[in-house]
Amino acid sequence: MLCKHCGAGNPEGAKFCQKCGQPLFEDPAPKKAPSATPSQQPTHQSRVDPVCPHCGSNKCEPVSRNLTKVRGGGYSASSGCCGLCLLGPFGLLCGLCGTGTKVDVKNEVVWVCKNCGREHIAQKDALEKAEVMAASYAMSILLIGVFISAGVNLSGWPWILMIVWAFSPLIAWGMIDTELSEQLGYPLTEILPPNISVRAYLIVAEVITVIVLLFGGPFIDGLLAGL
Numbered sequence: 001m002l003c004k005h006c007g008a009g010n011p012e013g014a015k016f017c018q019k020c021g022q023p024l025f026e027d028p029a030p031k032k033a034p035s036a037t038p039s040q041q042p043t044h045q046s047r048v049d050p051v052c053p054h055c056g057s058n059k060c061e062p063v064s065r066n067l068t069k070v071r072g073g074g075y076s077a078s079s080g081c082c083g084l085c086l087l088g089p090f091g092l093l094c095g096l097c098g099t100g101t102k103v104d105v106k107n108e109v110v111w112v113c114k115n116c117g118r119e120h121i122a123q124k125d126a127l128e129k130a131e132v133m134a135a136s137y138a139m140s141i142l143l144i145g146v147f148i149s150a151g152v153n154l155s156g157w158p159w160i161l162m163i164v165w166a167f168s169p170l171i172a173w174g175m176i177d178t179e180l181s182e183q184l185g186y187p188l189t190e191i192l193p194p195n196i197s198v199r200a201y202l203i204v205a206e207v208i209t210v211i212v213l214l215f216g217g218p219f220i221d222g223l224l225a226g227l
Contacts, residue, residue: 003024004024010024047123047184047186047190047191049062049111049120049122049123050111052111052113052115052116052118052120052185053120053184053185053186054113054116054118054120054185055113055115055116055118057113057114057115057116059113059114059115060111060112060113060114060120061111061112061114062109062110062111062122063109063110063111063112063119064107064108064109065107065108065109065110066107066108108121108122108125109121109122109124109125110122118185120183120184120185121180121183121184123184123191126180126183126184126188126191127191127192129180130176130180130188133176133179133180134172134173134176137169137172137175137176138169138172138205141165141168141169141172141205141209142208142209142212144165144168145165145168145209145212145213145216146212146216146217146220148161148162148165148213149162149212149213149214149215149216149217149218149220150216150217150220150221151217152217153217153218153220153221154217154220154221162213162214165209165213166206166209166210166213167206168209169202169205169206169209170202170206173198173202176188177189
């Protein structure tokens with residue numbers, strides 16, 4: 001085998017020239033990793049508050065504002081109805097619980113774009129709003145579900161009410177997602193923590209709602225029968 005560098009002969013199987021020491025075989029050029037196609041490249045870009053979701057400008061400034069909510073003291077129909085189902089006529093007095101004027105003051109941060117003038121809510125406040133709204137909707141869904149179940153079981157209300165109300169968690173999530181996505185300027189799901197699965201939560205909420213609709217009425221009936 002002849003060396004291509006000096007022309008000297010070398011035995012078969014030799015890797016280096018016995019005369020000049022140069023390699024008899026060159027390593028093949030390393031293969032380049034195939035570049036990612038547009039479909040393989042990540043499409044999700046992390047959202048940050050200082051960047052405007054409307055025009056893409058990074059000239060956003062935080063502005064703090066106070067939100068004041070006044071809750072007037074009046075009779076609570078939902079508490080009264082639940083008390084009626086659980087305690088009979090005297091349960092109507094439960095509607096008076098918690099009456100009185102209450103003022104809630106909350107500090108909220110919004111980012112105002114100096115380029116386009118539009119504003120968007122801070123991610124932290126959006127997540128807090130989502131948590132509060134979800135808890136409020138869940139409580140309302142369960143209370144009204146018990147009321148509907150009792151009406152179907154005791155008063156012969158049409159079953160269609162239970163079927164329609166079974167989809168209320170989906171409607172509630174749609175309302176939360178629409179409202180907060182509009183305030184953020186992009187879908188709410190983009191800033192949810194990785195350990196939160198909206199689908200899993202909705203499945204659990206649907207199952208609990210169906211259980212309340214099916215067994216809430218008979219449970220209330222049994223309580224009333226024992227009084």
